[in-house]
Amino acid sequence: MNKFSLLILLGTLCAAAQGGTIFLPGYPDRILVIDEATRTLLDKIPSEIGIPTAIGQSYDRKKIYVTSNDKNGIEVVDMASRKVLDHFVLNEEGHQHRIYGVAPDPQDKLLYTVVREVVKQADRYEIGKYKYGVIDLAQHKIVRTVDIPPEDQEGNNPYPGMNPFRVSPDGKYLYQFRDKVTILDSSNFHVVDKIDLAKPDFPDLEAIGIGTPFGTLVEQGAFVSLFNAEDPIVHRRFFGIARFDLNSREFQFTEVGPAPAGMMGMQVAPDRKTGYSVISNGEHGNRRCEFWAFDLTKNQRTMTSEFPCRPRFSFGISSDGKHLYLYGAGFEIEVWNAATLKLEQTIDLHNDVTMGGIIVVP
Amino acid sequence: MRHLRAVNQKARRMDDFVTSAREHVVGLQGPPPPPKMRVPLGCTLIFTPGWEVDSAGGAAGLCQPLERDIYDCYVDCYWPAQVPDHLNNATDWTSKCASATKDWRNLDLIFP
Numbered sequence A: 001m002n003k004f005s006l007l008i009l010l011g012t013l014c015a016a017a018q019g020g021t022i023f024l025p026g027y028p029d030r031i032l033v034i035d036e037a038t039r040t041l042l043d044k045i046p047s048e049i050g051i052p053t054a055i056g057q058s059y060d061r062k063k064i065y066v067t068s069n070d071k072n073g074i075e076v077v078d079m080a081s082r083k084v085l086d087h088f089v090l091n092e093e094g095h096q097h098r099i100y101g102v103a104p105d106p107q108d109k110l111l112y113t114v115v116r117e118v119v120k121q122a123d124r125y126e127i128g129k130y131k132y133g134v135i136d137l138a139q140h141k142i143v144r145t146v147d148i149p150p151e152d153q154e155g156n157n158p159y160p161g162m163n164p165f166r167v168s169p170d171g172k173y174l175y176q177f178r179d180k181v182t183i184l185d186s187s188n189f190h191v192v193d194k195i196d197l198a199k200p201d202f203p204d205l206e207a208i209g210i211g212t213p214f215g216t217l218v219e220q221g222a223f224v225s226l227f228n229a230e231d232p233i234v235h236r237r238f239f240g241i242a243r244f245d246l247n248s249r250e251f252q253f254t255e256v257g258p259a260p261a262g263m264m265g266m267q268v269a270p271d272r273k274t275g276y277s278v279i280s281n282g283e284h285g286n287r288r289c290e291f292w293a294f295d296l297t298k299n300q301r302t303m304t305s306e307f308p309c310r311p312r313f314s315f316g317i318s319s320d321g322k323h324l325y326l327y328g329a330g331f332e333i334e335v336w337n338a339a340t341l342k343l344e345q346t347i348d349l350h351n352d353v354t355m356g357g358i359i360v361v362p
Numbered sequence B: 001m002r003h004l005r006a007v008n009q010k011a012r013r014m015d016d017f018v019t020s021a022r023e024h025v026v027g028l029q030g031p032p033p034p035p036k037m038r039v040p041l042g043c044t045l046i047f048t049p050g051w052e053v054d055s056a057g058g059a060a061g062l063c064q065p066l067e068r069d070i071y072d073c074y075v076d077c078y079w080p081a082q083v084p085d086h087l088n089n090a091t092d093w094t095s096k097c098a099s100a101t102k103d104w105r106n107l108d109l110i111f112p
Helices: A003-018 A150-156 A212-219 B009-022 B067-077 B100-106
Strands: A021-026 A030-035 A040-046 A052-057 A063-068 A073-078 A083-089 A095-104 A110-120 A125-136 A141-147 A173-177 A181-185 A191-195 A222-230 A237-245 A250-258 A274-281 A288-295 A300-307 A314-317 A323-327 A330-337 A343-353 A359-361
Touching (some): A021 A052, A040 A083, A040 A343, A052 A095, A110 A141, A125 A150, A173 A222, A222 A250, A343 B100, B067 B100
Antiparallel strands (some): A021 A359, A052 A063, A073 A083, A095 A110, A110 A125, A125 A141, A274 A288, A314 A323, A323 A330
């Protein structure tokens, strides 16, 4: 082996050792597997349940739960072998159970979700109200539904890629981070507590992309994100960083500054010291987007950089926290350097991705 | 409707409201309301796949090229007038086409 070949081999090994793996739901029926180091498409995992409209990690972080909304199916994919372990559909003849995202319990036996029944009658479809639902992965069916109170119906209006709940490590509580932080008892879906902080909004764009960093934080029983709040006197909107302890239901909120028109939530680097967000001001042709970087140890904004944003996209972070991903509404992933906030590369997947979220694993 | 005229207070108020809505004069105490286009938000009432306007009546808020928008409209908007309906009537519309921008010729023809 000559020196040139040796250098190439070493380079390849180093790159392979550094990179993680990205899982993205793609049209029309596949999960795309992308190598972070080489930034190439490694595999396409065929899906049996239709267009994958949401993906999420299992509680043990070894599997992926994929859901679709045409057949309302659920598929379990092993991340290591990239094989489909199980799949089933909830639809029956003339009867649909529309679901979007699911959240596993700590034993990975049950999936919590928001479900809406649609019954095909002779002359019309009867659309039911949203209900909380529990899916048993062994029985392949919905084993329990609970009515959602009228005041919480609108807040539970689902969208593709949404993750309806965060489950506490002891499995006792379900957290909903939406217009308010709502904490439910997982055994009966009764509201235990409500906290009046609004989740950051971003007009015309998808909500937060929940990636691995949130997953690792949830494993430690914590949830860190950006939230909006409003003071009760002059109704000034401001945003800040909130840290939730999912077990004790306690939270800390630190104000950072006035709230911009829209924010895309926060992606946290694995060192948990740095966070990134995308903010937007203006609408349509006048929209301006910026990356914002935060020092989470001091709760301060450290860096901003404007970038030309597409009308719709999702936002993610690499497994090592050194790159930011902009993806969705098309077949490309833009890779931005997290240290400089400059565009590094655009990956052409030759395959459109759905708005079902992203999973990045080391 | 010219043969109708307002005879009581409520009808006169309705008449005034309709008339004022047609006028371009606005009060000085507040900023004028932004002009609104008379188009459906984000979609069209004719069957032309991929053609749409944003909520301001323009195209600046749409994806470029417009094929980037087709699939997500198909899945989560299911505007049946604009693109085929994913949930009930055309679940296999995209089964032969992985990338709408590059392979849109492979999309199935749907006849409503």
